[in-house]
Amino acid sequence: MISSTIDRYAYVSLELRKDEKVVIRSLDFDIVSILDSIAEIRYDGNLDFAKAVIRTMGKPAEGLNIHISCNAPPGSGLGSSSALIVGVVGAMKHLHDQALTSYEIADAAYRIEREELKIQGGMQDQYAATFGGLNFIEFKADGVVVNPLRIRPEILNELSTHLVLCNTGRTRLSSKILRRQIKSYERGDELVLKKLEGLKRLASKLKDSLLTGHVEKVGPLLDEDWELKRQLDSKISTSFLDKISKIAKASGASGGKILGAGGGGYFLFYCDPEHRPKLEKSLKNAGCALEHFSFEPSGLQTWKVNENGVVS
Numbered sequence: 001m002i003s004s005t006i007d008r009y010a011y012v013s014l015e016l017r018k019d020e021k022v023v024i025r026s027l028d029f030d031i032v033s034i035l036d037s038i039a040e041i042r043y044d045g046n047l048d049f050a051k052a053v054i055r056t057m058g059k060p061a062e063g064l065n066i067h068i069s070c071n072a073p074p075g076s077g078l079g080s081s082s083a084l085i086v087g088v089v090g091a092m093k094h095l096h097d098q099a100l101t102s103y104e105i106a107d108a109a110y111r112i113e114r115e116e117l118k119i120q121g122g123m124q125d126q127y128a129a130t131f132g133g134l135n136f137i138e139f140k141a142d143g144v145v146v147n148p149l150r151i152r153p154e155i156l157n158e159l160s161t162h163l164v165l166c167n168t169g170r171t172r173l174s175s176k177i178l179r180r181q182i183k184s185y186e187r188g189d190e191l192v193l194k195k196l197e198g199l200k201r202l203a204s205k206l207k208d209s210l211l212t213g214h215v216e217k218v219g220p221l222l223d224e225d226w227e228l229k230r231q232l233d234s235k236i237s238t239s240f241l242d243k244i245s246k247i248a249k250a251s252g253a254s255g256g257k258i259l260g261a262g263g264g265g266y267f268l269f270y271c272d273p274e275h276r277p278k279l280e281k282s283l284k285n286a287g288c289a290l291e292h293f294s295f296e297p298s299g300l301q302t303w304k305v306n307e308n309g310v311v312s
Helices: 048-057 080-096 102-116 124-131 153-162 174-186 190-212 215-229 239-250 273-285
Strands: 002-004 010-016 022-026 031-035 064-070 134-140 143-148 163-167 253-258 266-271 289-291
Touching (some): 002 124, 002 190, 080 124, 124 143, 190 215, 215 253, 239 273, 266 273
Antiparallel strands (some): 022 031, 134 143
């Protein structure tokens, strides 16, 4: 698969306390969870991802204040939940002074989200957030391989002029959609297997198009991806999403797809720059919000600030 990070960020800060409590605070939603011990941890839908990281990686002898925030909304398809887990794993790794590779951090985040919290889904978001940049990620029986794509800056700049990020305003619970897809795959559903194989081939085509600078192929490839993806499950698309896709195509988009599992969230459309004003106006009139974005080359970053405010 092809993944890319953009300028939407998850932030995690840790501060040692003088007692043994762990206080987790979401700055976005003003939610607080206070833990006296790891044994007290209960998954109740209240900042569970941070609790799961603490239970898995271990609480230090001192107490902690943990502050989290993210400027990608939940249920958007932008991988915000996985990015937050990666952020907490990275912060705890820094606190414990653990020598973990990027692969180990991504794998730990995946296992926390999928096994500890039992949230259905793949592992692409954890690897994307950890490594950052534009990557061709291969998921094999014996492990994951992240291949950074060295796209020339002028190709990325040209690509950026053609892409439109559209917030449909509809959020979704991706785990239900993914759970059904996983069950279909496990029972060997021929239609699902065929569509998944088609999506795999499209990823290779997109990689080749980006590396060779043939950005004009991106729109049709996104469109083909969406047509295959929406056949994986009846809930991936909705009448509203179908309407938005038709409006975009009628307004100059040569292709587009829903990001993430589907059911809502963000559309990514491709259009020639001369059609962009008409496309953006049509999407706004349909009730969507448009958001500017830039490609982000960096993944997880951690650092320390001492008591005098000096970064090290």
